[in-house]
Amino acid sequence: MRIVICYKCVPEEQDLKIRPDRTPDWSGAARKIGQYDLNAIEAGVRLAESAGGEVLALTAGAGANDSKLQKAVLSRGPAAMYGIKTDEETLSDSLATAYLLKAGIEKIGGVDLVLCGEGSGDIYARQVGPLLGALIGWRTLNAVSALSFAGGALRAERSLENSREVLRVDLPAVAALTTDANLPRIPGMKDILAAGKKPVTIWDAAEVSAPPPRGAKTVSILAPEKQERRQIIVEGESEESIAVFYGHLRKVLR
Amino acid sequence: MDFRLTEEQELLLESLRELMRRDCPEAYMKECYENHEYPQRFIDALTAGGFGLLGVPEEYGGTPADTVTMMLVMEEITKNGGPHFSFGQPLSIKDMLEFGSPEQIEQTMTAVKAGQAAFVLGFTEPQAGSDSGAIATTFKRRNGGVYINGHKSFMSNALRAPYMLCLARDADETAADKRQAFSMWWLPMQKPGVKAEPLKKIGWHMLDTCEVYLDDVELTEKDLVGKEGDGFRQAMINFEAERLLIAAGLLGSAECAFEDAARYACQRVQFGRPIGDNQLIQLKITQMKIKIENMRNMVYKCAWEIDNKIPVRISSALAKLYCAQAAMEVADDALQIMGGIGYTVDCRISRLWLDTRVHRIGGGTDEVMIHVAGRAILKNYR
Numbered sequence: 038m039r040i041v042i043c044y045k046c047v048p049e050e051q052d053l054k055i056r057p058d059r060t061p062d063w064s065g066a067a068r069k070i071g072q073y074d075l076n077a078i079e080a081g082v083r084l085a086e087s088a089g090g091e092v093l094a095l096t097a098g099a100g101a102n103d104s105k106l107q108k109a110v111l112s113r114g115p116a117a118m119y120g121i122k123t124d125e126e127t128l129s130d131s132l133a134t135a136y137l138l139k140a141g142i143e144k145i146g147g148v149d150l151v152l153c154g155e156g157s158g159d160i161y162a163r164q165v166g167p168l169l170g171a172l173i174g175w176r177t178l179n180a181v182s183a184l185s186f187a188g189g190a191l192r193a194e195r196s197l198e199n200s201r202e203v204l205r206v207d208l209p210a211v212a213a214l215t216t217d218a219n220l221p222r223i224p225g226m227k228d229i230l231a232a233g234k235k236p237v238t239i240w241d242a243a244e245v246s247a248p249p250p251r252g253a254k255t256v257s258i259l260a261p262e263k264q265e266r267r268q269i270i271v272e273g274e275s276e277e278s279i280a281v282f283y284g285h286l287r288k289v290l291r
Numbered sequence: 292m293d294f295r296l297t298e299e300q301e302l303l304l305e306s307l308r309e310l311m312r313r314d315c316p317e318a319y320m321k322e323c324y325e326n327h328e329y330p331q332r333f334i335d336a337l338t339a340g341g342f343g344l345l346g347v348p349e350e351y352g353g354t355p356a357d358t359v360t361m362m363l364v365m366e367e368i369t370k371n372g373g374p375h376f377s378f379g380q381p382l383s384i385k386d387m388l389e390f391g392s393p394e395q396i397e398q399t400m401t402a403v404k405a406g407q408a409a410f411v412l413g414f415t416e417p418q419a420g421s422d423s424g425a426i427a428t429t430f431k432r433r434n435g436g437v438y439i440n441g442h443k444s445f446m447s448n449a450l451r452a453p454y455m456l457c458l459a460r461d462a463d464e465t466a467a468d469k470r471q472a473f474s475m476w477w478l479p480m481q482k483p484g485v486k487a488e489p490l491k492k493i494g495w496h497m498l499d500t501c502e503v504y505l506d507d508v509e510l511t512e513k514d515l516v517g518k519e520g521d522g523f524r525q526a527m528i529n530f531e532a533e534r535l536l537i538a539a540g541l542l543g544s545a546e547c548a549f550e551d552a553a554r555y556a557c558q559r560v561q562f563g564r565p566i567g568d569n570q571l572i573q574l575k576i577t578q579m580k581i582k583i584e585n586m587r588n589m590v591y592k593c594a595w596e597i598d599n600k601i602p603v604r605i606s607s608a609l610a611k612l613y614c615a616q617a618a619m620e621v622a623d624d625a626l627q628i629m630g631g632i633g634y635t636v637d638c639r640i641s642r643l644w645l646d647t648r649v650h651r652i653g654g655g656t657d658e659v660m661i662h663v664a665g666r667a668i669l670k671n672y673r
Contacts (some may be wrong), residue, residue, distance in 0.1 A: 105298040112302060223310050225341030226354045229302045 038090030038186065038207070040081045040150045043169070044074035044110060045128070046100020047158035059259040068100050071110055071158030075221040077214045080184050081152045088147030088186035093145060097121040097137045098128040101239055111232035112224035118235065119145060123242040131164035132252030139172045140164070140246035150191065151211040166213030174211040182218050198267050303442040304367050306396055310340050311371045317639060320372055324642055327496045329451065334377055335665030340404030351388065353381065358594040362539040366669050369543030372639055375500050375646070376447065377420040379536045384409060386456065390517030395477050400456065408448045411503070413457035413478070414526065415444045417425050421659045423523070424469065426479070428505060430476060431462035438670060439476060439508040449501035454479055457505070473522035477514045484508040494645030497636050531607040535593050537654040538610040541618035541647065542586040548643045552625035566628070573623045582617040589613055605667045612660035615651040622647045
């Protein structure tokens, strides 16, 4: 079984700054593997450890060429890493990202299963997994909280609002994992040193695909307006205090 | 000079931070400290993450690492509020890997792989603290056995470690050179005649420290470590790297105290503005930062010297001395900035303050470091 895990290198959210015009400034932000993608990587590696197979990692965007991030993903278990260089604007569009990843998966070839995180760590639109599945035309699942392989098929558990759905899915398939699917392993020094020796392949976007179509146009991204806190403190537990508190709430909600 | 870390070092520290977020949160440290409990959960996590074998040669199942990397890991643990004693086994077991018999090495590595301290370092005695030559514990051959008698002091981990690496004097010494009277013995702590009594300390509460009484403890010839009469020389081989490890831990705890105090200075409002707006607080913050930069430079440079086979007799003693004093000053200033809340056990600065103080004594006192460095420095000008 050949498993490809799609992941995104996202800016460290703690490094986010907001400019006076409320636009986000990521210029000083370090990059990391998206935190939701770590669950997909762990799920893929565990699946291969239990059922056999090969795990490969695939990303598109600025992080593709970053050797530290390459080692970071490879230290978590994948045997090889593939990257597609493209600009940030393309990556901000879920459809365009899914097109590029599809092209990458086809270029890798022989893939049985594609795993994605629930959403990207920066935009968190949660669209790339399902879009990718639809574009390739494979069985597609989201909200997957457990994965195993038995009897030649995938067994997937999905966490729904009020229930848990268990599905038997034939391969090939695309699945997006939830964050409760597992606790990602922490790479040790041996894993980190081994990562530097694993193969890395980087493509320009033009090598794998025609310019991908865009599904949406970003008009603007703005941080919420700052609101001054009103600093109204109502003390005590008496009926009067509660009435005063209620009065303030009503004023705001009107 | 290139001060950047390698990508591997950065990734290793990221892994360590993640591990500590999961298994060494401040609430856990506080609970262990208050209950005088060994932080087994954190030690187990470090072991599972491979940190217990970092720096151990591959032939013993470890992952080799240079001294700079070892010091970075030590610094990161204490910088995140972890205990000093949780890392550094690979340095402390160097004596055993170098001089131990295959059986002793196997016993050492079994413990290390399980995340345990393999042995208590049995050097210090009531009359032999800085003056190791005054060690009075003896070994005597009798009826085909070897019998150890004596009293060891301030034995860290004596309640948990399975062995003591015991430095003892030949009861029948005749050698002209008194230093040749000392040998190292591998002493199982469960043997009849071994009694450990915990000391009550003002800090360092997560690790036991005991008085250990050795009353006619019976060993055999196979329990000798290395060569008879070479005990002192064997004990000295790794002192310098171990001193530096203490300095690196102090650097991290100073950074931890500094960051807590700096954040507090920005948040605590008095007279309508954060206390950090006052220049007296800024003076403290600035001086603390200078001390931390100095500590870091001394630790990293000395580690680099060890990795490049440059003698560090002077620089390791200077680093230990400076870091022990400067870290205490930083912790004290941090506590002062935090005021009353800093003096409560709800705030970790009180723990850092108490636990930092011991390092001006343990691992070679300030005065011994001055003795070591002072003599060596002047020797260069004779």
